[in-house]
Amino acid sequence: MQNGQSEIHTILTPDECSAIAEIEATTSILSIVTRMAQMRFAAIAKYDNTDWVVCSVHDTGELGISAGDTLPVEITLCSDFLTDPRALLLPDISKSLRHRTRPVVKQYGLESYVGVPIILPDGSLYGALCALDSKPVAFENPDLADTLQLFARLIGCIFFGNGRSALR
Numbered sequence: 001m002q003n004g005q006s007e008i009h010t011i012l013t014p015d016e017c018s019a020i021a022e023i024e025a026t027t028s029i030l031s032i033v034t035r036m037a038q039m040r041f042a043a044i045a046k047y048d049n050t051d052w053v054v055c056s057v058h059d060t061g062e063l064g065i066s067a068g069d070t071l072p073v074e075i076t077l078c079s080d081f082l083t084d085p086r087a088l089l090l091p092d093i094s095k096s097l098r099h100r101t102r103p104v105v106k107q108y109g110l111e112s113y114v115g116v117p118i119i120l121p122d123g124s125l126y127g128a129l130c131a132l133d134s135k136p137v138a139f140e141n142p143d144l145a146d147t148l149q150l151f152a153r154l155i156g157c158i159f160f161g162n163g164r165s166a167l168r
Contacts, residue, residue, distance in 0.1 A: 011068055011070065012046075012055060016159065016162070019159045020055050029154070030042040030043070030044065030057065031058050032151075033129065033131050034060065034131060037114050037131040037141075037144060038137050038138075039061075039112060039133040039137055040060045040061025040133050041057065041058070041059045041065065041131060042057070042131040042132075043129075043132075044155060045076075045128050046126055046127035047082070047128075050074075051070045051072060051073055052070065052071045052072070052076045052127075053069075053070050054066065054068060054069045061133065063134065064108065065108065065132075071104060075103040077102060077104065077110075078127075078128035081128055085119065085125070087114070088113065088114070088115050088116075091139050092111060093105055093113060094111060099113075108132070109134045110134060111133060111135050111137075112133045113130065114131045114139065114145075115128050115130030115131070115148075116129050116130075116145065116152045118152045118155050118159070119153070121157060129148055
């Protein structure tokens with residue numbers, strides 16, 4: 001994993017950085033996501049060819065994933081969105097035969113995950129809005145997936161509104 005705030009500027013375009021700042025300054029989406037999901041970490045990530053690139057994070061649990069970090073997309077839980085655009089809620093990852101063996105789960109000691117794809121207004125997949133935690137979480141809010149999808153749609157519209165060239 002690559003770390004450092006200066007690296008984020010080589011991975012994300014200035015327009016993407018501006019869009020992220022706009023999202024965080026006007027809605028505090030990531031903080032809201034962590035409260036709604038009762039988790040300590042939330043992120044906006046994009047897919048960049050074969051990588052999952054962290055655009056922005058809210059991390060009260062010090063999970064150790066920072067803006068600008070990258071992971072091979074196939075080892076992430078968010079990679080499911082490449083083939084299935086539905087919300088993914090995993091309250092106890094260790095009970096999921098399909099997901100508990102992903103390298104990212106062991107690398108960060110993950111026990112719970114909720115995520116939704118960020119789909120742009122033109123229908124293309126940009127990335128994911130996700131929350132993670134190292135402890136199992138009972139998702140008690142029946143509107144969690146729908147609310148996260150609304151946030152992801154807002155994020156996608158902001159990215160798209162900041163110019164299609166910013167999304168390459």
